[in-house]
Amino acid sequence: MSATSAQLTRYFQRLKREPFTTLFSLTQPVIWLLFYANLMRHADFKDATVADYPTFMLAGIISFTVFSNSLGGGIPLLFDKENGFLHRLLATPAPRSSILLSRFINILIISVAQVLIIVGLSMLILDTSIETGILGFLMILLITTLLGFGLTILSLVLVFSLSGHASFFALLSFITLPALFLSPALVPLESMPDWMRWMAYANPMTHAVQAMRGLVITGWDFGQIFTSLGILAVIDVLCLGLGVRVLKRHLG
Amino acid sequence: MSTAVIQTTNLRKTYAEKAAVDGLELTVKEGQVFGLLGPNGAGKTTTTMMLITLLRPDSGKALVLGKDVVTEADAVRKSIGYVPQDPASDRYLTGRENLQLFASLYEVPKADQADRIRAIVDLLDLGEHLDKLVKKYSGGMRKKLDIAAGLLHEPKLIFLDEPSLGLDVSVRRAVWDHIHGLKKKGTTVFLCTNYMDEAEELCDDIAIIDRGRIVARGTPDELKSGLGGDVVCISPSSNEEKVQSQLKETLSKLDFVSGTGQDGKKILVYVDANETALPKVLDAARSASIEIGSISYTRPGLEEVFLKHTGAHFTQRNEDVSGKPKKKRR
Ligand SMILES: Nc1ncnc2c1ncn2[C@@H]1O[C@H](COP(=O)(O)OP(=O)(O)OP(=O)(O)O)[C@@H](O)[C@H]1O
Ligand SMILES: [Mg+2]
Numbered sequence: 406m407s408a409t410s411a412q413l414t415r416y417f418q419r420l421k422r423e424p425f426t427t428l429f430s431l432t433q434p435v436i437w438l439l440f441y442a443n444l445m446r447h448a449d450f451k452d453a454t455v456a457d458y459p460t461f462m463l464a465g466i467i468s469f470t471v472f473s474n475s476l477g478g479g480i481p482l483l484f485d486k487e488n489g490f491l492h493r494l495l496a497t498p499a500p501r502s503s504i505l506l507s508r509f510i511n512i513l514i515i516s517v518a519q520v521l522i523i524v525g526l527s528m529l530i531l532d533t534s535i536e537t538g539i540l541g542f543l544m545i546l547l548i549t550t551l552l553g554f555g556l557t558i559l560s561l562v563l564v565f566s567l568s569g570h571a572s573f574f575a576l577l578s579f580i581t582l583p584a585l586f587l588s589p590a591l592v593p594l595e596s597m598p599d600w601m602r603w604m605a606y607a608n609p610m611t612h613a614v615q616a617m618r619g620l621v622i623t624g625w626d627f628g629q630i631f632t633s634l635g636i637l638a639v640i641d642v643l644c645l646g647l648g649v650r651v652l653k654r655h656l657g
Numbered sequence: 658m659s660t661a662v663i664q665t666t667n668l669r670k671t672y673a674e675k676a677a678v679d680g681l682e683l684t685v686k687e688g689q690v691f692g693l694l695g696p697n698g699a700g701k702t703t704t705t706m707m708l709i710t711l712l713r714p715d716s717g718k719a720l721v722l723g724k725d726v727v728t729e730a731d732a733v734r735k736s737i738g739y740v741p742q743d744p745a746s747d748r749y750l751t752g753r754e755n756l757q758l759f760a761s762l763y764e765v766p767k768a769d770q771a772d773r774i775r776a777i778v779d780l781l782d783l784g785e786h787l788d789k790l791v792k793k794y795s796g797g798m799r800k801k802l803d804i805a806a807g808l809l810h811e812p813k814l815i816f817l818d819e820p821s822l823g824l825d826v827s828v829r830r831a832v833w834d835h836i837h838g839l840k841k842k843g844t845t846v847f848l849c850t851n852y853m854d855e856a857e858e859l860c861d862d863i864a865i866i867d868r869g870r871i872v873a874r875g876t877p878d879e880l881k882s883g884l885g886g887d888v889v890c891i892s893p894s895s896n897e898e899k900v901q902s903q904l905k906e907t908l909s910k911l912d913f914v915s916g917t918g919q920d921g922k923k924i925l926v927y928v929d930a931n932e933t934a935l936p937k938v939l940d941a942a943r944s945a946s947i948e949i950g951s952i953s954y955t956r957p958g959l960e961e962v963f964l965k966h967t968g969a970h971f972t973q974r975n976e977d978v979s980g981k982p983k984k985k986r987r
Pocket of ligand 1: 672673677695700701702703704742
């Protein structure tokens with residue numbers, strides 16, 4: 406545990422040194438709320454009813470923000486790997502899991518801060534609200550955690566199996582847009598072409614969006630919530646299994 | 658009497674069909690400064706990486722402090738320290754924050770951390786820079802910081818991969834003094850180096866490796882004697898060949914002389930490492946009534962040992978890299 410907190414301390418010390426990076430990444434989702442929400446306010450989705458686009462979009466923006474954060478969760482280790490710092494970390498008796506855990510917690514804390522900003526701002530400037538109230542908000546944070554966990558591990562897997570940072574960033578930007586479009590983050594699942602909808606089901610973001618959207622718009626639908634939580638949990642377990650295998654091979 | 662701290666049997670690591678470490682058999686005794694010497698690409702870093710559990714051997718076995726580096730990696734990591742060849746601290750943290758991080762990762766009790774950091778920092782003279790960001794450090798300061806971090810937890814065995822690379826003379830001296838100090842405390846030091854003066858100054862025991870194989874092994878003195886001992890170079894003032902061969906004949910009969918040779922007018926007399934050889938040779942010449950023109954005494958250093966065992970392809974490889982031959986040694 407102390408190894409995890411020592412590494413977490415490191416990540417936050419770095420964050421503190423780069424206030425502008427922090428500021429930009431924390432406020433980046435605001436761009437979506439400010440521009441995209443207003444752009445789409447009067448859009449008409451023929452197969453589904455979207456009463457208020459900003460409210461509709463809230464779950465999508467939260468999920469996409471968590472998705473990008475987590476998939477980028479391995480970036481510090483990418484550079485540690487290239488400049489030799491990782492070798493020094495690995496030569497210490499720190500448990501291998503602490504490397505993973507400290508990245509996950511670091512990303513989770515940043516994500517939660519962003520979710521707070523997104524929800525707060527969209528209440529303030531877009532007049533949205535969460536139907537299920539504070540408990541629903543806590544459930545949104547739980548979904549955030551489940552979505553982020555698997556993806557952070559996936560990010561670490563990429564860091565360790567790709568040859569260097571160039572291919573990592575190429576792959577990251579290659580994945581991000583399709584993942585956004587192959588999800589109901591910005592449009593209702595029902596309005597998607599069939600073949601895209603089927604692909605969207607394989608996307609963890611889809612399940613996070615569906616559950617959160619229910620909590621924001623309609624209320625407590627436990628069938629929906631538990632299905633989504635279950636699927637996300639299965640994805641997490643699969644990612645963890647893959648992660649343990651890859652990290653065992655690369656981290657010894 | 659003293660036990661083996663490192664013991665490898667037939668250790669092997671291959672990169673893309675090229676053996677970086679090729680059947681290494683190594684024993685390092687407790688409390689010694691062990692030097693692993695070898696030209697660039699010989700396999701020193703690869704060996705170190707296997708011993709510190711970061712690289713899995715393709716075959717063979719390595720025990721560090723009695724623990725297997727593959728199956729008991731955690732136990733090995735707890736009791737060793739490691740300073741990499743290239744400085745690798747977190748550039749966006751201060752020196753102190755880096756040291757605190759490693760102190761925690763090496764499980765130094767929180768209460769002791771500040772004292773340990775202060776002590777090591779004073780020793781390496783890093784004090785005034787401690788709260789600066791590492792990205793503002795010079796190369797030598799970074800190296801010192803890494804050395805400090807590797808020693809914080811006072812390991813029983815420390816791996817130093819080219820510790821004085823890029824250090825100025827006085828810091829190098831300080832690092833050497835520190836290594837002497839470690840030895841006094843009973844710490845075993847595994848030192849990879851390319852610097853013969855460093856090996857000469859510090860090492861109790863040396864292995865020279867080349868292309869992943871040990872080509873020479875022994876104490877510095879043993880290795881140097883292995884070259885055929887010290888050389889007395891003597892020439893008579895007369896240019897007559899008869900005088901020269903007479904001198905050679907006379908000297909070769911002395912019991913402490915292991916062989917003789919001739920290089921032009923000069924007679925080379927190989928003697929066992931022996932401080933009294935010079936006067937004895939002079940006496941012998943005088944009693945044979947041969948007048949001596951000049952005489953000198955050379956003791957081969959580790960550099961000669963190193964070149965003898967690795968020399969040939971060492972220069973060849975440098976040519977490969979730079980495209981033109983490096984200054985040749987005689
Ligand atoms: N990751 C790697 N992939 C492929 N080959 C490697 C790798 N690391 C080392 N090698 C090769 O293994 C051999 C031994 O390299 P190593 O780094 O152990 O040498 P060294 O003795 O430490 O050299 P130097 O004095 O230059 O540090 C070299 O031929 C090198 O090219
Ligand atoms: Mg090396």
